[in-house]
Amino acid sequence: MATRTSSLVVEAAGVRRSFGDTVVLDGVDVSIDRGEVVALLGASGSGKSTLLRILAGLDEEAGGSVSVPASRAVVFQEHRLLPWKRVADNVALGVRTGDAAQRTADALAEVGLADRGGAWPAELSGGQSQRVAIARALIRRPDLLLLDEPFGALDALNRLKMQALFGRLRAAHGFAALLVTHDVDEAILLADRLLVLDGGRIAETIEVDLDHPRAVDAPGFGALRRRLLTLLRVPASPDEEQNEE
Numbered sequence: 001m002a003t004r005t006s007s008l009v010v011e012a013a014g015v016r017r018s019f020g021d022t023v024v025l026d027g028v029d030v031s032i033d034r035g036e037v038v039a040l041l042g043a044s045g046s047g048k049s050t051l052l053r054i055l056a057g058l059d060e061e062a063g064g065s066v067s068v069p070a071s072r073a074v075v076f077q078e079h080r081l082l083p084w085k086r087v088a089d090n091v092a093l094g095v096r097t098g099d100a101a102q103r104t105a106d107a108l109a110e111v112g113l114a115d116r117g118g119a120w121p122a123e124l125s126g127g128q129s130q131r132v133a134i135a136r137a138l139i140r141r142p143d144l145l146l147l148d149e150p151f152g153a154l155d156a157l158n159r160l161k162m163q164a165l166f167g168r169l170r171a172a173h174g175f176a177a178l179l180v181t182h183d184v185d186e187a188i189l190l191a192d193r194l195l196v197l198d199g200g201r202i203a204e205t206i207e208v209d210l211d212h213p214r215a216v217d218a219p220g221f222g223a224l225r226r227r228l229l230t231l232l233r234v235p236a237s238p239d240e241e242q243n244e245e
């Protein structure tokens, strides 16, 4: 018999988590294939960050079974760089191999910051800081990236640039990723599959069957956006209703 599970990097089943009497996750099943990007959506407070922290190994109180690769890295909405270390030292953190300097230079070049290794975090813009956080994650060549609203604090233009960067990095590295986002367009642009968390469970799974590179005005995008907004109970704007097919 074929071993179907061999290509899965994440296998979580029956994940449960409560805080006091409040049940936040009530039996969540998530599988992510090697190289697959999955977006996790849901209303505020639905438990997205809670689930991400469990998959990251940052929450030991959860019930259920969780299998994730040791080779994983997390990117949060805030960059969490150490202010007393220069950019290059932040990126190289935890890398003990002899080629750490070269890997740091490569990782910074990949995120477009080849010349900022000597800077202090305080000297960077928000977008640059988040690029460094991504370089710090990538330098470990993770099989799995866990991203919690990674572009959520950025302005619209920076957000678009980071989404394009994510697409390039994904093509170059082939990592699997779980992307927590509030941004419906971002989810459809970047993910192979969308999960909607509601009532403590994965209420909906949607395969995104659109060609790459994706654009918000591509055929099929608007229909998918409307479906997601309905699931998230967000009213579509009057403009959108008029302009979409």
Ligand SMILES: Nc1ncnc2c1ncn2[C@@H]1O[C@H](COP(=O)(O)OP(=O)(O)OP(=O)(O)O)[C@@H](O)[C@H]1O
Pocket: 019, 024, 042, 043, 044, 045, 046, 047, 048, 049, 050, 051
């Ligand atoms: N450490 C904690 N102690 C108590 N309650 C918590 C804790 N962490 C999360 N919660 C609660 O669990 C629920 C889910 O929180 P979580 O941050 O996972 O939601 P979320 O879907 O990521 O929300 P948002 O989209 O607003 O970031 C919330 O009601 C929150 O108050």
